Amino acid sequence: MNDILLQAECLKKHFLLPGLGTLKAVDGIDLALYRGETLGLVGESGCGKSTVGRTLVGLYEPTEGTVRYRGRDTATLTGSARRDFVRSAQMIFQDPYASLDPRMTVGDIVAEGIDIHRLCRGRERTERVLELLALVGLGRNHADRYAHEFSGGQRQRVGIARALAVDPSILVCDEPISALDVSIQAQVVNLLASLQERLDLTYLFISHDLGMVRYISNRVAVMYLGRIVEHAPTETLYTEPLHPYTRALLSAVPLPDPDRERDRQRILLAGDVPSPIDPPPGCAFFSRCPEASAHCKESSPSLKDLGGGHFVACVSR
Amino acid sequence: MLQEQPTLSPELFEPIVADTEELEAIHRPSLTFWQDAWRKLRKNRIATASMLVIACCVLLALIGPALVPYGYSATDASSIDIPPNREHWFGTDSLGRDLWARTWMGARVSLLIGFVAAFVNSCLGVVIGGIAGYAGGKTDMIIMRIIDILYAIPYMIVAILLMVVLKPGMPSIIVAMVIIGWIKSARLVRGQVLSLKNQEYVLAARKLGASNFRIIFRHMIPNTLGLIITDLTMAVPYAIFTEAFLSYIGLGIQPPQSSWGLLARYGAQNFRVAPFQLFIPAVVISLTMLSLNLFGDGLRDALDPKLR
């Protein structure tokens, strides 16, 4: 088993909304990212997956719990160790139209990390920028252009080049393809997969697109209302989902195959996704669970190890 | 659908490989933000016309007095209150001084005060608003409450009171105008900084390890510059008017110096005898203010990133 690069222990991130209450975006999760793997993090809107990503890379301070980078608590890191962590865990953002500074040329955008950490200068810097652009499939003449001249897929590739400029070991991809057209999504994901192999990267792939997550991930974790309800190796999760929410989620995704799609057994969830502001105690999924019992309202179940790397947080499993 | 079928030969159905480099190429010429803004501004006829008017105004302020042989403060008892004619293009005032020379000498003062006051207001506004927006939390709250209090005080009254206390002259006028004139800019910049703070590219910079200094100077300010410039342009006419008003009521520029407001003051006193003495400075002030406002509008449209 590879070593753990990044880890979350009982991680909580709450936001105080004046007048409304406490938004418990992340409410106690344990997560481990092993070197060289891609961990998929799925869930619907409001489940807290983006917040998890941002807290893990240090953009947010945890409200409670610990984030460990290579075993060391990131809150205690100082000086060059802290700089090393900041540099090693990079992020790819969702919106290709907002994640690039409109006033900078693409070359400067990609070189920003290089400039900040003073990794190289002058001629070497230019060469490095062109190298990075070529790595993501963009040409030399693109370096002097501005972000608004590029398509969504190209912009996302610029964002990837920017993140790679500082030689990170971990890349947190926060919905990197949701804003792109279907045929471009495959382009970007294939690029990410090939870069992972070439540069020995570790990915946390956050998405609500269950098909894409299956394609790219080694392991998958399912989130609901700030908690992880199930996680397992990819094949296991998709072929033998155990948590009622995972089952409902997989059942809800329409298949691009008319025969299979129309014959499927559907699990339809009633009602809406509850608000993460001041959630009630007990299991997060209680209000919509087709298998809920009185017991579920009392305590929030913890993740049970069912063997083979399969963990489920449900009292009836 | 094809209207007529051209004859198709079998060779046309040979496979062909499309140029893949072409696929990623961008054909349109690359324009920087400023080049693009300039292009849009030029297309706007009203803005271009206003620009020309302002340019003329500034030009005349510089060389206007030199175009006539009369000095601006040279009195001539024999040529009192003469309406505009071929020798005195704007006529003369009640002391026989040439009004063309006086108008354009006055322009120097009025325009200078206008631009300097607007510029200082803008600078103060950017710094204070920027700090409030970027720092957030308590700092922001304190600054905003101070702004709220100052906003409640009528601007003109403060200016008037200060002019009563301070020694009359250009520096005093600028101080009076600037002491609470920065509030509007500050609010504007604060709002922009607040919205920029959460943009993904700022987060990306932070993730790459950028210091606050770098984020402010490399990311925030360039993206706020358009707003600042527009705000500055719109602040100038207001500053010009304030100076004119203060001088009109006798608290601004004092003779023998000349300013538009001062000319209007004397013109109003002498209205029955020589109405042109009021009309000319009034028209000049109005035209300048209008042109600056229209130009500012055009500039705002040209610099608006959403209207690309």
Add this chain to the structure above:
Amino acid sequence: MTAMNTPLTTTASSEDCLLAVRNLRVDFTTYGGTVRAVRDISFHLNRGECMAIVGESGCGKSVTALSILKLIPMPPGKMSGSILFKGTDLVSLSEREMNRIRGREIGMVFQDPMTSLNPTMPIGQQVEEILAQHTPLSGKERRRQALDILRLVDIPEAERRYGQYPHAFSGGMRQRVLIAMAIACRPSLLIADEPTTALDVTIQAQILELVVSLRKSLGTTVLLITHDLGVVAKMADRIAVFYAGQIVETGECRDIFRNPAHPYTQALLSSIPRIDATRATKLASIAGTPPDLFSPPRGCAFFARCTKAMRVCATLPPPPLQRAKGQVASCWLHHSLAEARQKTVPEGAERQ
């Protein structure tokens, strides 16, 4: 697999045909030039069926939907061609006559439920407004009717929620309200433009089930616009695939999924990851991006990105060519000369 060389008009028997679009062209004049958003498209919709218009962003599908309802602002936009709805050409109708059709004969559901509802009006009243405009019902009857419709779209506790404002509803609920407003007058045609794109997948499933059941109970014909092929597989009887302002392929749903005829459709289908596919299945991507609609290419719009391109594709736009069973693809590969060539040279041998 036979191919006909003559360009084909889409077949439709006049009784069944509810909507027939012929040679529709929509251009937009912008400061940068003229955008040819929709370039000579023709399709028809039969009574009672659900047709899906599939394509990616910029392909012209939303513009087509808005053109049918003549909701495109005409100064920058310019429309030509014919849109026959129940025999009447909508293009020739005045704005007043169109207002009688919108909401009454043709209902529309838009993509974003957040911005499509008036935030200052209770939802019950918004449904009533539609009834007020198109039916002669009295106030009390309107309210009763509106309540019934809200119950029909499964809004729980409809009575209590009747007077609530849109902000009190979740995204899925708001979309139900929009559907209620669209079907309030039992229109014969419902146009749904990306109705579930902004919703979570479990909510999407609910909404799609609702549309299926409404179709069964009301017999409404549905024109569904989407980019999601999973939704298409679930909902559609027939499909029209759009690319760069043109229709590249039409046919029965099963046929298109099983045997896509156009290289774009094929590439699109193989670039979608499926939740039931193992990781070993490689995801194909399409290189490049769709063409600039300011100056559309001379030949086939997909030429630059097509792995099966031929010389003719660069210079001549392909006409719609018939394949088996009502499947029509605008691709030179289905021309008899191309098929003749295939018999002599094995496919793939020349492409290195």
